[in-house]
Amino acid sequence: MAFKRPDGRSFDQTRKIEAKVGIIKKADGSALFSFGDSKAIAAVYGPRQLYPQHLQNPEKCLLRCHYDLASFSVTERKRPGPTRRSSEISYVMTKALEPVLHLQNFPNSVVDVYIIITQADASTRCAAINAASMALANAGLLMKELVSSVSIGKVADAIVVDLTKEEEDYTITKEGKEEKATTDIPLAFLSRSEKLSLLQLDGKIKLQELKQAIAAGKKACVKITEIQKQTLKKIKEK
Amino acid sequence: MEISSLTKKRIEELLKEGKRLDRRKPLEFRDITIEQNVSNKAEGSARVKIGDTEVIAGVKLSVMEPFPDTPDAGALMVGAELSPLASDKFELGPPGIRAIELARIIDRGIRESEFIDLKKLCIKKNELVWAVFIDIYPINYDGNLIDASALAAIAALHNAVFPKIKNDKVQFGELTNKSLPLKDTPITITFYKINNTFILDPVMEEEEAAQGRVSMALTFKKEEFLHAIQKAGDEALDEKEVLEVIELASKEGKKLYNKIKTHLKIK
Numbered sequence: 001m002a003f004k005r006p007d008g009r010s011f012d013q014t015r016k017i018e019a020k021v022g023i024i025k026k027a028d029g030s031a032l033f034s035f036g037d038s039k040a041i042a043a044v045y046g047p048r049q050l051y052p053q054h055l056q057n058p059e060k061c062l063l064r065c066h067y068d069l070a071s072f073s074v075t076e077r078k079r080p081g082p083t084r085r086s087s088e089i090s091y092v093m094t095k096a097l098e099p100v101l102h103l104q105n106f107p108n109s110v111v112d113v114y115i116i117i118t119q120a121d122a123s124t125r126c127a128a129i130n131a132a133s134m135a136l137a138n139a140g141l142l143m144k145e146l147v148s149s150v151s152i153g154k155v156a157d158a159i160v161v162d163l164t165k166e167e168e169d170y171t172i173t174k175e176g177k178e179e180k181a182t183t184d185i186p187l188a189f190l191s192r193s194e195k196l197s198l199l200q201l202d203g204k205i206k207l208q209e210l211k212q213a214i215a216a217g218k219k220a221c222v223k224i225t226e227i228q229k230q231t232l233k234k235i236k237e238k
Numbered sequence: 239m240e241i242s243s244l245t246k247k248r249i250e251e252l253l254k255e256g257k258r259l260d261r262r263k264p265l266e267f268r269d270i271t272i273e274q275n276v277s278n279k280a281e282g283s284a285r286v287k288i289g290d291t292e293v294i295a296g297v298k299l300s301v302m303e304p305f306p307d308t309p310d311a312g313a314l315m316v317g318a319e320l321s322p323l324a325s326d327k328f329e330l331g332p333p334g335i336r337a338i339e340l341a342r343i344i345d346r347g348i349r350e351s352e353f354i355d356l357k358k359l360c361i362k363k364n365e366l367v368w369a370v371f372i373d374i375y376p377i378n379y380d381g382n383l384i385d386a387s388a389l390a391a392i393a394a395l396h397n398a399v400f401p402k403i404k405n406d407k408v409q410f411g412e413l414t415n416k417s418l419p420l421k422d423t424p425i426t427i428t429f430y431k432i433n434n435t436f437i438l439d440p441v442m443e444e445e446e447a448a449q450g451r452v453s454m455a456l457t458f459k460k461e462e463f464l465h466a467i468q469k470a471g472d473e474a475l476d477e478k479e480v481l482e483v484i485e486l487a488s489k490e491g492k493k494l495y496n497k498i499k500t501h502l503k504i505k
Contacts, residue, residue, distance in 0.1 A: 076306075084338045091335045092470065099474040185467075195474035199452070201467035202350050207488055210464055211481060218477065 003156040006166050007036075014150065014162040014220060019130070019231040021138040029139025031231075033131035035150075035162050037121035042131035044139040046111035061106035065093040065113045067128055073120040089125050096129050096188045096198035097136065100144045111141065122165040122184075123151040129188050129198065134228050138235070148224040149188035149198060152213040154205050156181050159212050161220045185213050189221040241446040249447045253435045259443065265490055267439040272389065272501045274397040281413065282398025286390040288439060290380040292324075295390035296373050297398040297418075300408055304360070304367040312359020313369040316345035318376075318387065325379035343426065343468050344374065344388050347455030350465040351424035354395065358419035366406055370395075370418070381441040384453050388426035389498065395420060396502050422459040423504055426466075427491045428452065429483050431473065436483055438490060449473040452480075454487040458495045462488060 009015070015036030024030035027043035034040065050056045067089040071080045082090075097113070113135065115128045129149035137143055153163040155170050163184060172181040183203025190197055201210070252258055262268070268289030277283040282297035305313060318341040320328040333341075348354060359368035372394065374387045395418060402412040429436045431450030440448060450471035457463050464484070469475065475483070498504070 084333075084342060087335055087338045088342050091339060092468075095470055095472065098472060190474055193474070193476070195476045196469070196480055197474035199467055199469035199475075199480065201464065202346055204350065204463045204465055206461075206463060207484060210484060214477065214480060 003158040005160060007164065011158055011160045012216060012219065014223070015164070017224070017227055019134065019227050021134050021231055021235050027135070027139075029135045029137070029141070031131045031134035031138055033127050033134065034119075035121075035123050035127050036164065037119055038117070038124050038127045039119040040115055040117050040124060040127040040131040042113060042115045042128065042135040044111060044113050044132075044135045044141070046139075047106040047109040047141075048112075050108060050110035055110075056108040058107050060103040061101075061108075062110045063094055063098050063101060063103060063113070064110060065090045065097065065115065065132060067093055067115045067117075067125065069117045069120060069124070073117050089128070092198055092200065093125065093129055093132065096149065097132055097147055099195070099197050100133075100147055100190060101136070102142045102144070105142065111136075111139075120165075122163045122168045123186070125149070126151050126162075126186050126188070130224060130228065134232060137232050145190045145192035146225055146228055147188050147190055147197060148221040148228060149186065150217055150220040150224060152185045152187065152217045152220075154183040154185075154203065154209055154213060159209065159216050161216055185210070185217070187214065187217045187221075189218055191221075191225040194218065241443055245443050246447045249444055250433055253432055253437070258437070259441065264435055264437045265486070267494070270389070270497065270501075272393050272498070274393055279411070280394075281401060282394045282396070282418075284390050284393030284397055285377075286386050286393060288382055288386045288389075289441065290378055291376075291382055291386050292378040293374060293376050293383070293386045293390040295375070295387065295394040297394045298371045298373070299398070299401055300369050300371070301361065301366055301403065301406065302369045304364065308356070309364045310360045310367075311356040312354070312367045314345065314349055314354060314356065314372070315369065316341045316348070316372045316374070316391065318344070318374040320376060324376040327379065328376075339468075339470070340384060340387060341374065343384055343453050343466070344372070344391050346466040346468075347388055347424045347426045348372075348391065348395070351422065351455060351457050351463075353392070353421055353424050355419040355421055361403075361406075368400075370398075379442070381445045382428065382439045384428045385426055385439065388455070392423055392498075393502060396423075396504075422457040423495070423498070423502070424455045424457050424465060425491045425495045425498065426453060426455045427487055427494055428454075429486060431471065431475070431479070436486060450475055452483050454484070454491070456487060456491045456495075458492055462492075
């Protein structure tokens with residue numbers, strides 16, 4: 001039987017996207033981005049002096065992302081504070097955003113990006129990257145292009161855009177045994193050069209299907225970039 | 239950060255002609271040796287050398303209450319200890335992002351390929367399951383830690399046996415001869431990008447000259463599947479490069495798999 005999405009979306013459709021910038025007055029830049037029930041808020045502070053001094057780089061500015069799941073954002077309470085998962089996501093997010101910034105302009109300094117997931121329903125790192133990318137632009141940092149991110153899933157045999165938790169946990173019964181049937185592929189595209197700055201994968205997929213997934217991700221990211229741009233423009237007009 | 243710009247330039251110029259510092263071809267591995275059973279208290283262990291890079295991995299087993307979301311499956315935990323003994327790049331202290339990322343890449347290769355049949359590690363549903371701990375200790379770090387560590391983990395798992403169990407308690411030190419329930423062996427292979435060339439198995443200098451890194455875990459048994467990808471490194475990759483590196487992983491990963499197969503006596 002062919003796979004149907006539990007929420008009735010078509011395969012290439014993201015959930016409802018909400019995007020806002022300038023949501024945190026104290027921050028130098030901030031944004032909110034949500035895919036349906038996955039909500040991320042991001043705040044940017046900097047460029048500012050970097051302490052401890054031994055971390056300073058006289059050639060360029062350091063970019064630091066700090067991804068955090070709020071304790072109440074998931075079904076079972078998550079103990080506050082960093083985990084191995086969150087450290088890794090912070091790291092790959094930093095790598096996803098770095099290529100678009102002119103970090104050599106601010107030696108010895110740091111740009112900190114703080115992200116809190118206030119509500120989680122899969123694809124949180126993608127929502128986080130989208131929010132962070134907008135927050136960086138909102139902070140007035142010179143950027144070569146925007147970063148747009150989406151998760152692609154292979155659920156049963158379908159390639160779908162923007163996975164929910166329910167789809168992530170989808171199982172099929174094969175020879176009387178329940179089997180995990182989802183492959184999760186978070187990716188991020190740079191808006192102008194169309195390069196990939198994030199690519200991860202968990203699951204089981206054939207080479208050919210992965211190629212399809214990347215193509216689907218590229219298409220979805222074009223739409224996300226457009227939403228990010230429109231949202232950023234609105235604040236400019238105000 | 240510590241590589242001199244002269245060395246970097248040399249590496250880049252050599253690569254333009256398809257050459258490397260140690261005369262290897264871009265996609266050629268250094269010699270690989272695998273030695274199992276290197277620590278007799280561990281339930282399974284292995285030492286892997288790739289050129290001068292050396293890693294030992296050990297498997298310990300114990301019993302625990304299952305996680306609430308997987309009441310009928312065993313648990314898998316992978317850790318990496320980057321001791322300063324192995325390199326002047328490592329420092330004492332709690333695991334940094336390097337150790338965390340390394341452990342998570344190895345973990346995902348094993349977990350997503352379902353190499354260990356965790357369902358078969360259930361002793362009593364909701365009450366008692368086996369926990370498999372894999373810990374990775376680099377001994378000498380001269381590049382390509384990810385592939386060496388993944389290989390050491392796989393070899394240690396192949397080597398592991400269950401300890402005896404009595405009244406739901408593990409009798410440590412008393413081993414059975416029953417191996418772990420293993421399925422298709424996953425291969426983790428990491429490509430480094432220097433300018434426009436992808437290379438495999440870099441030595442330290444090459445690793446430091448690289449701008450991009452992509453790790454992939456694959457299985458090859460009957461059909462070929464990709465189970466995990468981690469792109470890292472400072473540079474974004476264009477779509478063509480991503481597709482190229484996926485194809486390369488399939489080809490070169492298969493070669494590595496065949497090489498490992500004879501080492502580990504996989505049928």
